[in-house]
Amino acid sequence: MKKVRIFTDGSAIGNPGPGGWCAILRYGESERILKGGEAATTNNRMELTAPIEALKALKEPCSVELYSDSSYVVKGINEWLEGWRKKNFAKVKNPDLWRAYIEASKDHKTNAVWVRGHSGHAENERCDQIAKSEAEARRR
Secondary structure (H helix, E strand, O other): OEEEEEEEEEEEOOOOEEEEEEEEEEEOOEEEEEEEEEEEEOHHHHHHHHHHHHHHHOOOOEEEEEEEOOHHHHHHHHHHHHHHHHOOOOOOOOHHHHHHHHHHHOOOEEEEEEOOOOOOOHHHHHHHHHHHHHHHHHHO
16 A cells, blocks of 8 residues: 655645645655635635545545645544444534545545644645645635
8 A cells, every 4th residue: 555645735725715625645756735725614624625636636546645835624534534434524623524535535545634734744834835825816
């Protein structure tokens, strides 16, 4: 099973407001950047969209280390998701995206790792800059 590292970030100007997301996928020396956004969204939706889109881009089952500065995403994946599933996402925000995450991650072994945002982590800083640029592009 290939080992892939994925770095993600999301941004929203206003909450809700225009938003953007970015994911950097790295396998060995290869790197791919994915990005996008929405005209009206929230920061948490963009934070979660980034890993979903990254996992959907993988062409075969992989062992994934997913890096995010979002406690919502990291704890959701590592701690809360199984309980949410058992309760059929009752009283959970963004159930559509959490279901999309489950679908996108089903063939992969994923571990989410929290990184402190705005602390000099190179990939997180790049993702942050790209996600903000995507949000800004949708504000115009």
